[in-house]
Amino acid sequence: MRSRVGPRHARRPVSTLLRGIYLPRSMDAAAFAMTTYGIPLLVLATTNSAALTGAAFALEWIPRLGAFAIAGALVDRHGTTTVLRYASAARAVVVLAAALVLSAQADGIGTTVTVMLLAASTGVLTEFSYIAAETAGGVASREAGDRAHRVQSVLLGIDQGATLAGPALAALLLQWAGTAGMLTAIAGFSLLASALAPRRHQRERTGAGESVLQGLRTGWSTLKSLPALGWLVTGVTVSNLAVGLLQAAAPVIVVRQLGHSTADVGLVWSAAAVTSLAAVAACRRAIDRWGLWPVGAVSAAIAAFACLAVSLTHTYSVYLALIAVLMAGEGGLTVVLRTLRSHLIPAQVFGATLSLTILLLLLPYPVAGVLVAAVPPALLGPVITGCAVLQALGLFTSFARLRTTPGLRASFA
Numbered sequence: 001m002r003s004r005v006g007p008r009h010a011r012r013p014v015s016t017l018l019r020g021i022y023l024p025r026s027m028d029a030a031a032f033a034m035t036t037y038g039i040p041l042l043v044l045a046t047t048n049s050a051a052l053t054g055a056a057f058a059l060e061w062i063p064r065l066g067a068f069a070i071a072g073a074l075v076d077r078h079g080t081t082t083v084l085r086y087a088s089a090a091r092a093v094v095v096l097a098a099a100l101v102l103s104a105q106a107d108g109i110g111t112t113v114t115v116m117l118l119a120a121s122t123g124v125l126t127e128f129s130y131i132a133a134e135t136a137g138g139v140a141s142r143e144a145g146d147r148a149h150r151v152q153s154v155l156l157g158i159d160q161g162a163t164l165a166g167p168a169l170a171a172l173l174l175q176w177a178g179t180a181g182m183l184t185a186i187a188g189f190s191l192l193a194s195a196l197a198p199r200r201h202q203r204e205r206t207g208a209g210e211s212v213l214q215g216l217r218t219g220w221s222t223l224k225s226l227p228a229l230g231w232l233v234t235g236v237t238v239s240n241l242a243v244g245l246l247q248a249a250a251p252v253i254v255v256r257q258l259g260h261s262t263a264d265v266g267l268v269w270s271a272a273a274v275t276s277l278a279a280v281a282a283c284r285r286a287i288d289r290w291g292l293w294p295v296g297a298v299s300a301a302i303a304a305f306a307c308l309a310v311s312l313t314h315t316y317s318v319y320l321a322l323i324a325v326l327m328a329g330e331g332g333l334t335v336v337l338r339t340l341r342s343h344l345i346p347a348q349v350f351g352a353t354l355s356l357t358i359l360l361l362l363l364p365y366p367v368a369g370v371l372v373a374a375v376p377p378a379l380l381g382p383v384i385t386g387c388a389v390l391q392a393l394g395l396f397t398s399f400a401r402l403r404t405t406p407g408l409r410a411s412f413a
Contacts, residue, residue: 013171017151019196022139022158023369025133027193028088029159032130033166034186035091035122036060037269041174041262042182043115046102051373052112052251058369059116060123060390065359065366067124068381071131072355073215080136081197087128088194092187099183122186129193131355138350141342152338153284157277160331164273171266218349219356226344232337233357235300235398240361242307242387243330244368246323249380257379258316268320275324277330292336293408297399299332304392311384322345340408 043049043056075083098118105111141151173182220347223230254265279299286295306326313319343354375383 024196029162031189033162034170037167038170044251054320054372056119058366059119061365063124064127067127072351076351084132085197088190091125092190095183099180160273160276167266167269171263215352219352222353231401235395238394239391240392241364242391244365248372259283272324272327275328279331281327283332296336299329300395303329307388311381312360
């Protein structure tokens with residue numbers, strides 16, 4: 001029999017990684033994936049316009065960029081729990097309101113305005129919850145010490161698991177349950193993320209009182225003082241232009257050019273998530289044995305090769321396979337980036353620096369959306385090829401600079 005050490009209301013559950021980090025992260029990641037991949041599909045389904053689909057992708061990401069600095073400052077000031085709880089709840093309200101509005105509207109300008117506003121508003125709220133969840137993961141990684149890459153591998157596995165299920169679920173719900181079904185599912189995951197947000201200790205509030213501009217200056221100063229992290233962020237930022245372009249163009253390529261359904265668009269990213277999950281598991285063991293630089297360099301080479309090959313294919317099966325290989329390489333790069341970030345960024349400025357690095361990493365995504373909106377579908381292939389060449393050059397330069405960085409070749413076993 002377990003003895004009582006105090007009144008029932010005074011006993012607090014022990015915060016574990018599963019309950020305190022992984023479970024709320026899973027719910028938020030599911031809502032994130034369904035929103036990111038499902039909203040452009042929703043726009044294509046309701047407007048039948050490739051240009052508006054690209055514009056919606058840009059509208060998802062442009063407000064997110066402005067939200068990062070504010071989100072980082074709020075997380076540093078108020079803690080991860082408050083930001084995650086309120087941002088997730090607000091996202092649920094927004095998507096449910098959009099579902100009600102769309103069900104009452106006929107196709108036309110009202111529907112177009114609604115889905116575009118939905119893309120922008122969910123983009124902002126999703127990034128607030130993401131920064132909060134990512135900061136909580138950073139705290140857990142620092143507490144893990146030399147095993148930080150294992151925590152980051154689990155977190156990335158959660159993200160990739162959500163990417164496995166989220167796009168497929170969003171596409172299937174849109175095809176078989178309509179707009180209301182897809183948006184209701186997003187709201188459900190958002191409410192679960194809000195309800196499961198754990199109570200964390202006050203030590204998470206690392207930068208109380210710092211303004212947004214001060215947070216950006218702090219993050220920039222910290223990044224400049226960490227050249228290894230700066231070069232890696234630079235390489236991945238250039239790579240993300242190609243990845244973002246493929247994400248933004250996927251509905252147009254699969255539905256318009258390859259003649260497949262919206263469900264097949266979700267299948268592409270679900271298959272990519274499977275290979276990415278396998279890559280994350282392999283990278284965790286590889287980093288233990290060989291260190292960060294060799295794993296990152298191999299991952300970069302795989303991603304660059306696959307992206308260059310994507311623009312040359314004209315069949316759905318080969319396209320799906322190459323996207324899967326590309327995202328496997330990206331998964332390895334992300335494990336390396338997150339591990340290096342958690343090791344190098346001081347705890348007292350983690351929120352501000354995290355926000356700045358993610359802001360830089362995501363700058364290419366709205367550019368990718370604008371490209372898809374502006375370029376005729378027939379010319380997307382050459383544009384993808386050009387971005388793939390830039391990706392290869394950017395990653396090669398970054399890892400060439402990192403080759404002699406102390407500690408990156410050391411094993412973590």
